Amino acid sequence: MLSHIDLMRELVKKNDHRIILLVLDGLGGLPIEPGGQTELEAARTPEMDRLAAEGCLGLTVPIRPGVAPGSGPAHLALFGYDPLEYLVGRGVLEAVGVGLKVIPGDIAARGNFCTLDSGGRITDRRAGRIRSEMAAPLVERLRGISLPGVKIEARHVKEHRFALVVRGQGLQPDLEDTDPQATGVPPLDVVARRPEAQATAELFNRWIAEAKGLLASEAHANGLTLRGFSTDPRLPSMESVYGVHPACVAVYPMYRGVSSLVGMRVLDVQGESPEDEFGAVRAAWKDFDYFFIHIKKPDSRGEDGDFAGKVEAIEAVDRALPALLQLGPEVLAITGDHSTPARLRSHSWHPVPLLLWAPATIRPDSQTTFGENACSAGGLSTIPAKDLMTLLLAHAGRLDKFGA
């Protein structure tokens, strides 16, 4: 069986056509009332509707049918990586999600502050969900720990959560979580799953012992657990697999981090509006041929259960679109990484609207508006998100014929 990567390496060719992948995070939605419209259907989007009329619509399945994705795997799929094949550890995602760098050989972990009783047993696995402004200084304190031969980075994430990255020689990530997933028992020691990881386990145990000393006087966050030990997954770069020279325009660290894992150049953005992000694309237009643009707000409003706010966030992108189109991309895809229906206030498994616009090569369908129902009747049908990348390349004239 010819692997996907080998197929791509055989077919990919270069040209100067430019591809834009515009991701409205959490784009897919649900009607609030039976018979009603989704957020995208309710939004007034004359630009996207025009592109829908000129282009072709479909739906993407982020992971597998029924599986709601986190942001990491959902974006990997959009970048052309099967998220069940290219697994990125939780520690790495947490670390890159707050802007920590993780390079091959580093070990990243997710940390939780917890509350210990006088016997060292956990009484609250989340330290009473300690507020972020209380927890952040504690993480600063932990940054004071130094151990011989390694460099240690710690960064606060949110409430009781933080990320930890250790850099050094010969580190191994095959380590068990220290969170016993229960109260009334002490945190576990870091245990190596393989003999080669023994030294790394001891290193983390020394770090934990020092951290406990530094936290001993805290009322709630007087202990911690570490989970999801993992290292840079060494994903093959988009450049090596798909032959593109890719750039990422995103405001939030998580999306900048995932992009860097596949070798994208992460661009600077001044401001947070769609106009600001499109401006960053314009500034780098000559230097790259694939632009991933990430718009966070539709997902945030969806998670808030704010239907109208999500509609407005979508409309704001639509208003800014002419500036992006003016750049003259050969191929533009507008989609989401997953659905975040305001009605569910969370990521969901529902297939995600996809609009593909490529004037030179598209086979237009009969749809004239961008929305879930139009997409489900669209000419692209329902496809795995991981297959979008090859469609983009094809429409950019960047794939040779397979076989004679």
Next chain:
Amino acid sequence: MLSHIDLMRELVKKNDHRIILLVLDGLGGLPIEPGGQTELEAARTPEMDRLAAEGCLGLTVPIRPGVAPGSGPAHLALFGYDPLEYLVGRGVLEAVGVGLKVIPGDIAARGNFCTLDSGGRITDRRAGRIRSEMAAPLVERLRGISLPGVKIEARHVKEHRFALVVRGQGLQPDLEDTDPQATGVPPLDVVARRPEAQATAELFNRWIAEAKGLLASEAHANGLTLRGFSTDPRLPSMESVYGVHPACVAVYPMYRGVSSLVGMRVLDVQGESPEDEFGAVRAAWKDFDYFFIHIKKPDSRGEDGDFAGKVEAIEAVDRALPALLQLGPEVLAITGDHSTPARLRSHSWHPVPLLLWAPATIRPDSQTTFGENACSAGGLSTIPAKDLMTLLLAHAGRLDKFGA
């Protein structure tokens, strides 16, 4: 690559939401005349049409495009088992299909009566398709055979076919069929494919020798062949993979047997009507959270070539539906295991209508009737039947998010 089972074990969570999978066997059909309606489209189904309007439609592909399935693999797919990965031996399917129990370690086989000439050569591989009322007493006679150290069950299936199950210590199923697939030659001996199966081969050969003695005076069924030696495939249970506590309501032994292979509790049913089957669901409603209900008649009428009879069988289910809905399932899927168009009088490969109803989380499409054409334009698109289970779980709120 994360396997499907590992993915499920990571994501599955429990709650008290209830799922009903209502299978109308052979549901999919074909129009008799060009431009006509299928059986389902011709049926008057106001209840299903209402559910279609509230829910979402699609089509399922039972095995792979173009492949018409038997009942066993078709149902395994609906239960979330890829039927090309989880292979169940023909002997096991034949045995459980007539209600014989097959537990790990048992060896099951399909038996055929055949006609031998005076030289022991096969003249008819099916004993002139001996009538069932003639064959059944012969199987009774074979039940008189006993061999040391094993327990042997034989049961008549239909015409020249019967099923055989041998229970004992150390039995091995790696045995060649004895049917030479030709006339003019004698049945083959049971031959072991591996040395470990040698003793089992000898055991079956002794059984065959005794059986030949008991059949010697028969005019037509004076010989037999055995095929499809196999053992319990030890399928992972639905409970272990999908976290449901499943029950089966089915009248026919085949469907009860396949359900038991995936660990479903097979419920007692008084009577054979849809009302009787739904009554069995009601009686056990509190005790399970997943109900598979099997309705045989649409398939039987399809196999008879009885278009009107299949229409009537579908309408009978529709009339009974309110009693099922009254139980208040969170998720209801109505589909078939495969198509059995009356026009073809057999199972076919045509994709199967699927209606998914789940008020809390469904993304409704614009379809308002349940039928093949509506389904092909439905919001669920065309999916592999094996993916239905994860969709059911998702809509029941029983799957966690994948990745961070």
